[in-house]
Amino acid sequence: xxxxxxxxxxxxxxxxxxxxxxxxxxxxxxxxxxxxxxxxxxxxxxxxxxxxxxxxxxxxxxxxxxxxxxxxxxxxxxxxxxxxxxxxxxxxxxxxxxxxxxxxxxxxxxxxxxxxxxxxxxxxxxxxxxxxxxxxxxxxxxxxxxxxxxxxxxxxxxxxxxxxxxxxxxxxxxxxxxxxxxxxxxxxxxxxxxxxxxxxxxxxxxxxxxxxxxxxxxxxxxxxxxxxxxxxxxxxxxxxxxxxxxxxxxxxxxxxxxxxxxxxxxxxxxxxxxxxxxxxxxxxxxxxxxxxxxxxxxxxxxxxxxxxxxxxxxxx
Amino acid sequence: xxxxxxxxxxxxxxxxxxxxxxxxxxxxxxxxxxxxxxxxxxxxxxxxxxxxxxxxxxxxxxxxxxxxxxxxxxxxxxxxxxxxxxxxxxxxxxxxxxxxxxxxxxxxxxxxxxxxxxxxxxxxxxxxxxxxxxxxxxxxxxxxxxxxxxxxxxxxxxxxxxxxxxxxxxxxxxxxxxxxxxxxxxxxxxxxxxxxxxxxxxxxxxxxxxxxxxxxxxxxxxxxxxxxxxxxxxxxxxxxxxxxxxxxxxxxxxxxxxxxxxxxxxxxxxxxxxxxxxxxxxxxxxxxxxxxxxxxxxxxxxxxxxxxxxxxxxxxxxxxxxxxxxxxxxxxxxx
Numbered sequence: 001x002x003x004x005x006x007x008x009x010x011x012x013x014x015x016x017x018x019x020x021x022x023x024x025x026x027x028x029x030x031x032x033x034x035x036x037x038x039x040x041x042x043x044x045x046x047x048x049x050x051x052x053x054x055x056x057x058x059x060x061x062x063x064x065x066x067x068x069x070x071x072x073x074x075x076x077x078x079x080x081x082x083x084x085x086x087x088x089x090x091x092x093x094x095x096x097x098x099x100x101x102x103x104x105x106x107x108x109x110x111x112x113x114x115x116x117x118x119x120x121x122x123x124x125x126x127x128x129x130x131x132x133x134x135x136x137x138x139x140x141x142x143x144x145x146x147x148x149x150x151x152x153x154x155x156x157x158x159x160x161x162x163x164x165x166x167x168x169x170x171x172x173x174x175x176x177x178x179x180x181x182x183x184x185x186x187x188x189x190x191x192x193x194x195x196x197x198x199x200x201x202x203x204x205x206x207x208x209x210x211x212x213x214x215x216x217x218x219x220x221x222x223x224x225x226x227x228x229x230x231x232x233x234x235x236x237x238x239x240x241x242x243x244x245x246x247x248x249x250x251x252x253x254x255x256x257x258x259x260x261x262x263x264x265x266x267x268x269x270x271x272x273x274x275x276x277x278x279x280x281x282x283x284x285x286x287x288x289x290x291x292x293x294x295x296x297x298x299x300x301x302x303x304x305x306x307x308x309x310x311x312x313x314x315x316x
Numbered sequence: 317x318x319x320x321x322x323x324x325x326x327x328x329x330x331x332x333x334x335x336x337x338x339x340x341x342x343x344x345x346x347x348x349x350x351x352x353x354x355x356x357x358x359x360x361x362x363x364x365x366x367x368x369x370x371x372x373x374x375x376x377x378x379x380x381x382x383x384x385x386x387x388x389x390x391x392x393x394x395x396x397x398x399x400x401x402x403x404x405x406x407x408x409x410x411x412x413x414x415x416x417x418x419x420x421x422x423x424x425x426x427x428x429x430x431x432x433x434x435x436x437x438x439x440x441x442x443x444x445x446x447x448x449x450x451x452x453x454x455x456x457x458x459x460x461x462x463x464x465x466x467x468x469x470x471x472x473x474x475x476x477x478x479x480x481x482x483x484x485x486x487x488x489x490x491x492x493x494x495x496x497x498x499x500x501x502x503x504x505x506x507x508x509x510x511x512x513x514x515x516x517x518x519x520x521x522x523x524x525x526x527x528x529x530x531x532x533x534x535x536x537x538x539x540x541x542x543x544x545x546x547x548x549x550x551x552x553x554x555x556x557x558x559x560x561x562x563x564x565x566x567x568x569x570x571x572x573x574x575x576x577x578x579x580x581x582x583x584x585x586x587x588x589x590x591x592x593x594x595x596x597x598x599x600x601x602x603x604x605x606x607x608x609x610x611x612x613x614x615x616x617x618x619x620x621x622x623x624x625x626x627x628x629x630x631x632x633x634x635x636x637x638x639x640x641x642x643x644x645x646x647x648x649x650x651x
Contacts, residue, residue, distance in 0.1 A: 109491065206511040207504070207629075233627060241348040242510060243377040244627035270514075271381055274372075 048162060051149035052127065058144055062121050062167050069107050069126035070260075071293035072148065073098050075160050076124070078176055078296040081167035087118045093260060094289065094297075110134070116141050122166060124148065150294045152219035153184065153302070160296065180299045184223065187306045190313040191225030197309045199226040200250035200277065203237055205269035208245060212238040216294050224305035225313070226252070242271035250275055252282040252309055259289030284308040325601045332608035336390065339612050343619040344382045348626030351378060385509050388517055389618040389632070390611035391524040392509070392577045393587070395569035397610020398528045400584020401591070401603045402566045405538035406559060407460075409471050410592075410647060413585035414449075414570045417471070418478030420581070422452025423567075423574035424505060425482050428489050430575075438515050446571030452478055453567050507580035507633025509618050520576045527569040528607035534558055535599035542597070580614065580633045582640020587613050589647060 045057045066087035067073040073092035076085050082097060087104040104114040107126070112134065115123060120143055127149040135145045146166065148159040157177045164173020199221055203209035211217040212233040221228045229248040230240060253272060257265045266285065268278055277283055286308065290301030307314050345356055351374050358368035364379050396414055403412035403419075414420045426448025427441050434440040459474035486505065504511070531538075537558045540548040549555050573580070588606040595601045617635040624630065 207508055208510065230627075235628065238628040239510070241622060241627040241629055243381045244348045246377055246381065247349040247373055249373065274376065 048146070048166060050147040050162075051155070051159070052147040054147065056144050056146050058146070058166050059121050064118070064120045065167060066104060066115055066118060066120040066123045067092060068104070068110050068123060069293075070094065070289075071295035072124040072126065072159075072163070074293060074295040074297060075163050076167065079160060079164040079167065079169040080172040081164075081169050084167055086120055087115060091260065112137055116143070122146055124163065148294075150216050151214060152216050153223060153298065155216060156294045156298055157181065159294070176296065180296065183299050184302060187302055188223055191306050191310050194225050194310045194313055196222075196225055196227035197282075198229055198248075198251045199254055199309070200229050200245060200248060200252075200272065200275070201254045201256075202265065202269060202272070203256065204265055205267060208240045208242055208269050208271065209237055210240045210245075212236055216298075217291055220291070220298060220302050221254070221305065224302050225310050226254075226305065242269070245269065246271045246275070250277045251280070252284065253277040254291075254305065254308075255283060255285045256288040256291045257285050259287045261288040261292075321598060321600060324595070325604065328595055328601055328605050329608065332605060332612065336608055336612050336615075339615050340383075340386055340390065343615050344378060344386055346619050346623055347377065347382055348623060349374075349377055384514065384517055385618070385622075386615055388520060388576060389509050389614045391517075391520040392573040392580060393583055393610035393612070393614025393617075394524040394528060394607045395520070395573040395610070396580060396583040397587035397606040397613070398524070398531055398603060399566040399569040400610075401588035401599070401606040402531045402538070402562045402569075403584070404588055405535075405542060405599050405603075406562045407457075407471060408542055408544075410589065411472055411585070411644075412475075413582065414566070415579060415581035415584065416479070416644075417452070417456050417475035418482055419449050419452045419456070419567065419570050420574055420579040421479050421482035421486065422448040422450075422455075423571045424448070424579050425485055425489075426571065427575050427578075428486060432489065438513065442516065442519065442572050442575040445575035446568050449571040449574070450563065450567040452482065453563050457563070504578040506631035507578045507636065508631045509577050510622070510629060513576065516572075516576050520572050523568060523572040524607070524611075527565050528604060530565045531562065532600065532603045534561055535603050538562070538599045538603075542599075578631075578633065581637045582644065583610050583614055583636055585647070586636075586640045586643050589643070 045059050047055045047057055050056050063084050064086050065076065065081070065084055067076055067085060068089055070089065070092045073085065073088050074094055076082060077095050077098060082095070085098070085101055088098055088101045089110065090103050090106045092098050092101075102114070102118060104118070105111040115138065122144045123138055124146050125148075127147060138145050146162075148163070150156045150159050157180065160177050160180075161170075161173050164170050164176075201211040201217060201221065203211060210230045210233070211221075211228065212230055212235040214234070214236040218228050218231050222231070229250050230238070233240065250272070253268055253275070255265055255268065257263070265288070268275075268283055272278060284305070286301060286304050290297045290304060341357070341360055344360065345351065345353055352370065355368045355370050356374075356378055359366060359370055359375065359378060362368065364375075367375050370378065399419075400413050403414065403417065404410055423445040426444035426446070429448075430437075430440040430444040456471070456474045456478050459477060460471040462470055490502070537548070537553045540551050540553045541555065541558065543551075545555050587610040588602060591602045591605040591609055595605055614632065614636065617639070618632040621630040621632040621635045
């Protein structure tokens with residue numbers, strides 16, 4: 001009870017400080033009853049730069065957050081702040097405890113009313129759900145919007161650390177990142193001597209989509225001892241020419257499927273049916289949730305890819 | 317058919333057929349992967365019986381990927397332009413177009429239902445697309461027919477209503493669908509020929525040719541109908557029967573092309589209009605000319621779509637709309 005009361009007071013003070021910044025005059029007239037000394041002390045908020053390059057003002061103590069992407073939900077739970085998550089999207093199905101949390105729509109169509117009603121202090125979004133108007137409206141409600149958009153595995157680690165810092169689980173986040181780094185290093189050491197396998201990453205077969213230069217999966221593949229044949233294609237998830245895929249003659253094909261993807265994308269695209277990868281039986285299905293969600297389980301995806309592509313490097 | 321018209325028809329069709337064949341050959345030399353020109357021409361001339369020194373991969377690119385896609389582009393373009401010419405003649409409205417009247421959207425909803433409920437049964441797609449196109453056609457026709465008959469404005473308004481209504485149905489289904497399938501779906505809705513289905517290709521081509529022939533055979537009746545339904549009736553045209561035939565054939569054409577490639581817009585507007593501008597408004601010439609010209613137009617548009625940012629691709633509908641929308645505005649201002 002005491003805990004709750006304190007959080008409300010902090011929030012109120014934070015509101016005051018935000019108003020000072022926005023409209024000093026209005027604030028002075030409306031909140032003259034507030035004790036100015038206290039607001040300067042407790043309401044002190046931190047400024048943390050997000051992946052959109054915005055300096056986001058975060059309250060000193062955060063105990064109500066909303067996640068608008070499954071990877072962010074996974075990160076919040078992994079750093080030990082699952083009990084502070086008050087809203088999630090319909091895609092957020094991991095860890096299983098997440099399903100008990102209130103839904104606020106899906107990543108592309110979140111319900112603003114739901115979010116505001118949950119009274120979060122911070123809403124975490126991935127850039128795909130990032131909308132200018134949306135952010136403005138939440139900021140108007142004194143809810144901070146924090147954007148994450150990792151371009152590579154390092155970016156994922158940074159997201160974890162920043163989210164940990166925001167929710168006050170800095171130690172947990174650092175420990176997690178340390179463990180993930182160790183596992184990543186182990187994989188990279190194991191495949192270091194192996195010649196990279198030329199891989200085609202099939203996001204969907206019809207129409208044909210792949211992972212391009214800006215996708216963090218491309219970085220993940222590089223670390224797993226793969227040379228993505230589409231590593232230099234501009235964009236993160238480009239639609240790709242069938243004939244270029246055929247001409248690339250990949251030695252292996254990665255099919256992200258299963259998980260929340262269900263049975264979708266379980267078959268190799270028609271243009272690749274005669275590729276060396278298919279002829280040599282080197283088509284690897286990997287849980288899409290481990291590859292498409294830049295979060296703690298990305299390292300699982302990394303390990304699975306490396307083991308599939310270089311089985312002898314991991315033979316014991 | 318008098319001799320002058322007959323000769324004009326034959327000349328126009330011969331020229332367009334030659335241009336179409338030339339386009340099929342030339343456009344199959346273009347793609348994101350360069351192919352040796354002479355060997356490719358040699359292989360094409362042998363109808364794929366000889367590789368002419370092409371590697372297996374090059375041969376597959378030419379005959380398994382490019383050529384089927386070009387043939388599909390031709391069938392889709394021919395179908396949509398023929399359907400457009402048919403609607404324009406029957407409804408006496410130069411702005412009637414499958415996409416603008418919401419008929420493509422009707423077919424798209426049908427295809428979506430097929431994709432959602434009969435994922436693996438490919439032939440349900442064209443059938444449901446045809447049903448959707450026909451339903452949308454009838455809806456637009458009913459809405460457009462006021463006491464004063466169907467004025468061009470009324471028809472376009474009815475088309476807008478049907479289009480927007482069906483668009484919201486599509487959006488609704490898309491939202492209900494799981495996230496992983498949305499992207500490929502939005503691409504498909506813009507019109508995309510990359511997923512050329514080998515199973516549907518022959519049927520799409522046969523329907524395009526049969527549909528163009530069927531409407532050409534009714535071209536004389538359509539000419540008379542352009543005088544007005546009453547006059548046409550007095551001149552011996554079975555107005556009701558012609559209307560049903562044109563609606564059915566055009567819906568079939570739109571349905572088969574949408575099932576194969578999504579909604580490629582403006583083809584049915586741009587091509588018949590160009591045909592009328594250059595060849596006059598005799599449907600006996602414009603319908604076959606539109607069929608051939610539509611095939612030509614979409615082949616070229618799709619070549620642009622698949623090469624301009626290679627190895628990435630654009631949806632072909634974006635290219636046809638880029639050309640078609642300004643022309644539509646021009647036509648609207650002149651009308």
